[in-house]
Amino acid sequence: MSIAIIPARGGSKRIPRKNIRPFAGRPIIGYSIAAAKQSELFEHVIVSTDDAEIARVAKELGAEAPFLRPAALADDFTGTNAVVRHALEWARDEQVLTKYACCIYATAPLIRSDCLREGYQKLVSSGKSYVFSMTRFSYPIQRAIRRVADGTVEPFFQQYIPARSQDLEEAYHDAAQFYWGTSEAFLNDIPMLSSASLPMILPRKFVLDIDTPEDWEQAELMFAALKSTGAVA
Numbered sequence: 221m222s223i224a225i226i227p228a229r230g231g232s233k234r235i236p237r238k239n240i241r242p243f244a245g246r247p248i249i250g251y252s253i254a255a256a257k258q259s260e261l262f263e264h265v266i267v268s269t270d271d272a273e274i275a276r277v278a279k280e281l282g283a284e285a286p287f288l289r290p291a292a293l294a295d296d297f298t299g300t301n302a303v304v305r306h307a308l309e310w311a312r313d314e315q316v317l318t319k320y321a322c323c324i325y326a327t328a329p330l331i332r333s334d335c336l337r338e339g340y341q342k343l344v345s346s347g348k349s350y351v352f353s354m355t356r357f358s359y360p361i362q363r364a365i366r367r368v369a370d371g372t373v374e375p376f377f378q379q380y381i382p383a384r385s386q387d388l389e390e391a392y393h394d395a396a397q398f399y400w401g402t403s404e405a406f407l408n409d410i411p412m413l414s415s416a417s418l419p420m421i422l423p424r425k426f427v428l429d430i431d432t433p434e435d436w437e438q439a440e441l442m443f444a445a446l447k448s449t450g451a452v453a
Contacts, residue, residue: 320400
């Protein structure tokens with residue numbers, strides 16, 4: 221059995237009520253719920269929240285919200301793995317036996333059900349603990365620049381400044397969409413950024429990291445552009 225777990229706490233600071241804020245006509249969490257359901261991979265699509273309104277909206281959108289997450293797991297410092305582990309422990313206590321779990325972020329409006337299916341197949345066929353979404357940095361990280369105390373700048377890595385960009389190693393970052401894993405791996409806190417994981421590389425055009433109002437505005441523009449081409453529903 222596989223279950224989807226969508227973390228959605230109520231206390232977002234930079235974008236208030238972020239997880240249920242309307243995005244292109246519906247609560248943003250609705251895109252994650254819809255992709256999970258359309259994938260037909262999950263016996264349960266569970267929203268883990270500490271907030272009664274988010275729980276209500278999640279149920280209206282077709283997910284389950286069978287518990288309210290304790291406050292100790294809903295602060296600014298609680299990691300995703302702790303939230304997933306809590307949901308899996310609840311499932312175990314309720315005799316819902318799960319072999320695989322997929323953590324899906326609530327603010328991922330470009331998530332696609334076919335990617336969830338591809339990630340699941342990769343996890344099962346590889347025998348690894350995790351498969352998670354990843355994408356390439358658009359600019360060489362070796363040429364990153366910092367601002368220093370006197371207001372001037374300096375490179376993080378001076379030795380790479382003379383290098384041609386095509387000679388620098390490509391770097392990747394978490395795409396912040398989904399994290400497939402075995403229930404055993406999540407429950408035992410096996411590190412994800414390790415040899416226990418395989419990446420699933422997503423095109424950059426399908427990756428958004430929505431943390432600020434400016435990010436939100438850019439995300440809606442990207443969504444509208446992709447929708448006009450039929451790339452997203």
